[in-house]
Amino acid sequence: MELKTEIYLGDSRDELARIPTDSVDLIFTSPPYADQRKSTYGGVSVDDYVEWFLPITKELLRVLKPSGTFILNIKEKVVNGERSTYVMELILEMKKQGWLWTEEFIWHKKNCFPGKWSNRFRDAWERLLQFNKTKTFNMYQDAVRVPVGDWAKNRLKNLSDTDKIRDNAKNGSGFGKNVSNWIGRETVYPTNVLHLSTECNNKNHSAAFPEGLPEWFIKLFSVEGDTILDPFMGSGTTNIVAQRLNRHSIGIEILPEYYEMVRRIVEPVQLTLFDLKNENYDSFDERRYAVR
Amino acid sequence: MELKTEIYLGDSRDELARIPTDSVDLIFTSPPYADQRKSTYGGVSVDDYVEWFLPITKELLRVLKPSGTFILNIKEKVVNGERSTYVMELILEMKKQGWLWTEEFIWHKKNCFPGKWSNRFRDAWERLLQFNKTKTFNMYQDAVRVPVGDWAKNRLKNLSDTDKIRDNAKNGSGFGKNVSNWIGRETVYPTNVLHLSTECNNKNHSAAFPEGLPEWFIKLFSVEGDTILDPFMGSGTTNIVAQRLNRHSIGIEILPEYYEMVRRIVEPVQLTLFDLKNENYDSFDERRYAVR
DNA sequence: GTTCCGCATGAATCGATAG
DNA sequence: ACTATCGATTCATGCGGAA
Numbered sequence: 001m002e003l004k005t006e007i008y009l010g011d012s013r014d015e016l017a018r019i020p021t022d023s024v025d026l027i028f029t030s031p032p033y034a035d036q037r038k039s040t041y042g043g044v045s046v047d048d049y050v051e052w053f054l055p056i057t058k059e060l061l062r063v064l065k066p067s068g069t070f071i072l073n074i075k076e077k078v079v080n081g082e083r084s085t086y087v088m089e090l091i092l093e094m095k096k097q098g099w100l101w102t103e104e105f106i107w108h109k110k111n112c113f114p115g116k117w118s119n120r121f122r123d124a125w126e127r128l129l130q131f132n133k134t135k136t137f138n139m140y141q142d143a144v145r146v147p148v149g150d151w152a153k154n155r156l157k158n159l160s161d162t163d164k165i166r167d168n169a170k171n172g173s174g175f176g177k178n179v180s181n182w183i184g185r186e187t188v189y190p191t192n193v194l195h196l197s198t199e200c201n202n203k204n205h206s207a208a209f210p211e212g213l214p215e216w217f218i219k220l221f222s223v224e225g226d227t228i229l230d231p232f233m234g235s236g237t238t239n240i241v242a243q244r245l246n247r248h249s250i251g252i253e254i255l256p257e258y259y260e261m262v263r264r265i266v267e268p269v270q271l272t273l274f275d276l277k278n279e280n281y282d283s284f285d286e287r288r289y290a291v292r
Numbered sequence: 293m294e295l296k297t298e299i300y301l302g303d304s305r306d307e308l309a310r311i312p313t314d315s316v317d318l319i320f321t322s323p324p325y326a327d328q329r330k331s332t333y334g335g336v337s338v339d340d341y342v343e344w345f346l347p348i349t350k351e352l353l354r355v356l357k358p359s360g361t362f363i364l365n366i367k368e369k370v371v372n373g374e375r376s377t378y379v380m381e382l383i384l385e386m387k388k389q390g391w392l393w394t395e396e397f398i399w400h401k402k403n404c405f406p407g408k409w410s411n412r413f414r415d416a417w418e419r420l421l422q423f424n425k426t427k428t429f430n431m432y433q434d435a436v437r438v439p440v441g442d443w444a445k446n447r448l449k450n451l452s453d454t455d456k457i458r459d460n461a462k463n464g465s466g467f468g469k470n471v472s473n474w475i476g477r478e479t480v481y482p483t484n485v486l487h488l489s490t491e492c493n494n495k496n497h498s499a500a501f502p503e504g505l506p507e508w509f510i511k512l513f514s515v516e517g518d519t520i521l522d523p524f525m526g527s528g529t530t531n532i533v534a535q536r537l538n539r540h541s542i543g544i545e546i547l548p549e550y551y552e553m554v555r556r557i558v559e560p561v562q563l564t565l566f567d568l569k570n571e572n573y574d575s576f577d578e579r580r581y582a583v584r
Numbered sequence: 585g586t587t588c589c590g591c592a593t594g595a596a597t598c599g600a601t602a603g
Numbered sequence: 604a605c606t607a608t609c610g611a612t613t614c615a616t617g618c619g620g621a622a
Binding site: 080081082083085088089091092095100101102103104106108112116118119120121122123124125135137139141189190191192193 | 372373374375377380381383384387392393394395396398400404408410411412413414415416417427429431433481482483484485
Binding site for chain 1: 611612613614615616617
């Protein structure tokens with residue numbers, strides 16, 4: 001298998017037309033937030049944001065496979081002491097386009113920005129909105145199981161009486177649990193809250209999000225050989241992680257500096273891969289890191 | 293000071309008229325979610341939810357002091373595999389009423405209910421929407437400070453040269469720091485993400501939220517002697533916590549069973565208080581617990 | 585190996601001041 | 604008045620090098 005990482009220089013509003021209909025398994029992106037990153041992206045104003053974004057989401061709806069998923073990392077900024085509503089307006093408009101809004105994950109930023117204001121605390125979370133084309137999307141939950149917490153070690157040593165039987169919830173929801181089912185389990189399924197730090201290593205570029213973020217969603221919503229798309233590539237985090245996880249990927253970036261930077265990272269790997277066609281791919285990871 | 297805990301049996305759409313204009317310091321409530329708790333509240337359908345709620349938020353805007361805050365604990369329901377949009381529509385409509393949407397806190401439910409579904413993970417978070425009447429609301433941040441992280445213990449022992457002066461961020465954001473400012477600090481301000489477990493004590497009723505949730509907001513947005521309102525009292529968690537923290541409170545509940553239950557908890561305390569007028573109020577907390 | 589320690593950095597926001 | 608710029612404030616994390 002040859003792993004393809006295609007990157008395009010240009011505006012997503014134009015470049016997305018080059019991608020075939022129903023061809024992408026997962027879209028993971030973090031668009032420039034309204035009025036942020038002005039120095040690099042020029043900044044889309046809060047008032048124009050929805051109108052600016054909707055033509056892109058329309059194209060994304062076209063290129064996504066019916067079984068695919070669109071994860072949108074976004075957060076509304078504070079304007080005049082109030083949270084803006086452009087994210088809500090965007091969701092409402094995307095539903096009109098035909099998107100299903102299926103879930104909202106929370107990224108808890110463990111090391112959020114410091115600061116002190118009289119009327120608000122530090123902002124330590126961002127939204128990861130999940131949209132789908134159909135209700136029967138692919139989800140590979142076992143790929144993101146996490147080690148069972150320490151609570152289990154203590155809890156399971158001495159099971160209480162209620163732990164040994166099914167203990168139904170008090171609120172009549174019909175939910176219940178039988179804690180003894182956990183005996184022997186090493187891993188559990190995660191929740192819809194992700195605890196990740198923003199990256200702060202010594203790279204010479206600033207990633208908007210840590211690699212762990214796209215990694216989690218790529219594992220959850222795709223398998224090896226699938227195609228991942230990031231229409232706001234930036235420093236290429238999504239594509240680099242996709243490549244490491246043996247997924248094809250497509251990236252679109254409007255700024256030449258970022259485009260060139262990602263190209264220098266991504267191309268050597270593809271050349272290497274081409275030469276390695278018949279070799280064992282287990283060694284791929286180390287090779288990639290060596291190149292980078 | 294006599295501590296008043298007034299509870300009304302009835303529909304908030306009617307009973308709120310009894311509360312004077314500009315008289316409440318904090319409204320904290322968790323309304324029945326759309327189509328939830330059908331057996332108890334009759335269930336407001338998803339489609340009618342906003343229309344049903346808006347007359348109430350209009351009255352809440354009237355009774356709240358200009359310096360006050362409204363905290364709304366709400367989360368949209370999943371219908372047919374898709375998230376409903378009534379929370380977003382509610383926010384947009386409340387803004388038209390004159391509310392300011394100032395912040396959205398996340399309650400991370402550390403011990404959310406177990407379960408397994410093919411197309412979603414366990415839901416481990418809820419929204420706490422903050423609304424205000426003016427931009428100059430009261431906020432008592434020092435009341436909810438948390439212990440500083442372990443990093444400080446090591447870091448502050450030996451300050452580097454850059455730590456001793458103001459060190460400006462490299463990215464031109466204008467952000468800088470002077471680490472030596474941290475010396476001697478035991479506590480820091482929290483973020484807008486709250487980590488609380490759902491309650492699991494031995495009460496004979498199921499509280500919609502743990503006492504820690506209203507406690508945090510009552511401390512943050514009110515002082516002793518202020519008035520707290522919960523227009524959907526339920527089992528009275530908000531009022532009970534308010535009483536424990538020496539705040540007056542008002543509760544409105546439509547179901548007689550809940551109303552009677554809260555009345556039995558709250559009234560003995562008030563009688564005791566009346567007899568204690570001239571005593572030291574430090575002993576109040578223990579007395580209340582004894583009664584309960 | 586393992587732990588410890590130094591250090592740069594991160595989608596921020598407000599109020600005052602200047603144009 | 605209304606907008607643009609500037610200075611002030613503040614934590615926790617992962618990395619890399621040292622012990």
